[in-house]
Structure formats: structure tokens, C-alpha cells
Amino acid sequence: MSQKFVLGYFDDEETLMHAIEKINATGTKIYEVYSPFPIHGIDDLLGYKRTRLSVAAFIFGCIGFSLALFMQTFMLGLDKWRINIGGKPYLAWPDFVPVTFEGTVLITALGMVFTFMWVNEFFPGAVEKQPHPRVTEDLFVVAIKSEDAEGSDVQSIMSSNGALEVKEEEVLL
Template identity: 45%
Template sequence: MSSTKFILGCFDDPDNMMHGIENLQKNSIPIYDVYTPMPIHGIEAKLGVKESRLGYAAFCFGCLGGSVIFSILYYTLVHDWPMNVGGKPHFAMPNFVPFTFEWTILFAAFGMVFTFYAATHLFPGRAPRVMDLRATDDRFVIAVDAKGNVPHDDITRLLQEAGAVEVKHNERKYVSYE
């Protein structure tokens, strides 16, 4: 058994890369991931990437933030230290709205950042790991898991037919910048 973990097809044109994805999918070869230096319209649908659930996390964190500040304001201004300001009632809802709104946005924003870092393992200070260093510069890379049942020569041939400039066999999972 070979030590190759990934077969990388490097393309210099996004249209050729999309054609390479189609070739691999026609032959039922699973694609591990695609790396591009810029966003490509429609690639998520072609690869079958599920829609992000960050919106649900934002909603939950926003509800948490709104509940926390509303509870703090209610306890502080109604129970702990009620003040009579201009004859208004202690529990005047319009006074609570700006603080509740701001804390809802604050909790949602920070919660989404932490959730994104946790989901993608992109914590600050962590060394970036990429398949090919040129994928962030000028190349479009299709990574195919080489542990499948398809012979490596067939995958290489399909990538070259699609217009791959270079086809590499990676033995390590990632290339580090260090």
C-alpha cells in the first residue's frame, strides 16, 4: 500500500477546476476538499456543501444576551434599587429596550466568532495548515483522498484531462508555513 494520502490537482483557471470537479463526480470519485484563492460562485452547490448553521448559533447567543441583560436590569431597577424618576413606574419597558438590544447584538457577535473558531479549528495563534501553498495565491486545488478504491493513475488522468497544470501526490496530510 502506498503512503500517498491525497492527490492534488492544481489548476490555473477556475473553469478548468470546475470541469475537473465534474469529471471526478462523473466517475464517482469522492472529493476531499477544494482550495481556491478567491470565492467561486456555485462551488458549494456543486460539491454538496451543507448550509452553515452559524445563524442558529447567532440566534441562540442573541437570545442569551437579551435574557441576561433584561434579567440584570429587571433585578437591579425593580427589586434591588427601585428609584422614582419623574413619577414613572419602576418597570418601564421603553427604558429597557436600548440596553437589551445592544447586549443582544454584542452576545450574538462574540458568540458567532467563538463558534466559528471552534467549528473550523482556526484559533488565533495556530499555525495555518494548507494542502498546497499556492492555493492561497494563484492556484485552484482539488484534493482527492487517495485511500479510496480508485487507482491513482485514473485520478491523475482525469485531473489532467480537465486541464490540471500539475498533479501531486502528497504523503503528509498538510503542508505547514513553518
């Protein structure tokens, strides 16, 4: 669903950060900022909490570890037709280290990538929700919902703090 947004266009990340600080001072809520590359420190300015992706990674790691270890234990030690290799122990734990490790890494990596795609709503053919095609090139855009911008002077703040252009537009974000 398209919505009305106040969009401020910038061509440099330093002016952008400065303008965001000014907007924050007015207490206006910024919807999102778009940029061609990651900008350090912008998360704090926008008040984003640290992503919990690393927690997910740990959980996936535990799942992968248990699955791989259980698989080997079951197949070599518990199943009815376990193989007797020269009378050696069925459960030779040190031998299970490599595959357990690979299993942990595999499940964690795949799980993480799917989680990343899921939370960002990325999938093959997804429509890009961006204010301007040049945000993947050299344009930095601050988007504020029109209803949030109402009654504040964010438009003039942005134009007096280095914005190339400020306009109100209906876009899908």
C-alpha cells in the first residue's frame, strides 16, 4: 500500500547524519533512511535496537549440532544394523567431530540466510520498497510519514541542512 511520505534527498552521508540529528531534536519520528552503503552509527541515531539475528544464529547452531551428532550416534551406535568395524567401539566420539562441526555450520548458515530473507521480506522477485532508484547508487533519502511530519518544520530543517530536495510524495515503502 502506497502512503504519503516526506522525502529528503541528500548526496552525502555526513550531511545526512547531521540533518537526522536536527530532525531528532524536534522529536519527529523518522520512518526509514535509505542509502547506497551501510553508514556507521546510523542505527543509534534512528533508535534501532541491535538485531537479534545473532541469537537466531546461536539457536540454529544448537539445532545443527544436535542433529548432526544424533544422526551419527543413531546410525553407528543405536540402529539395529550398526556396522562392526574390526571389533572397535561403535561410538567412536572423536570421529564424530568433523561431521558434527560441518552440520553445525551448514544448518546455521542456511538458517541465518533464510531468517535474514524472512525478516527483510526478501524473496526472488520481491518488489523493491525504495523511494528512488538512485538510492542504490549515490542518493541518501530520509523518509518521514506525512502524518508524523504534520505540524513540525522538518521540511525546512532538511532543506536548510544540505538536502538537495525535499518533497512530499506517495510511495510504496
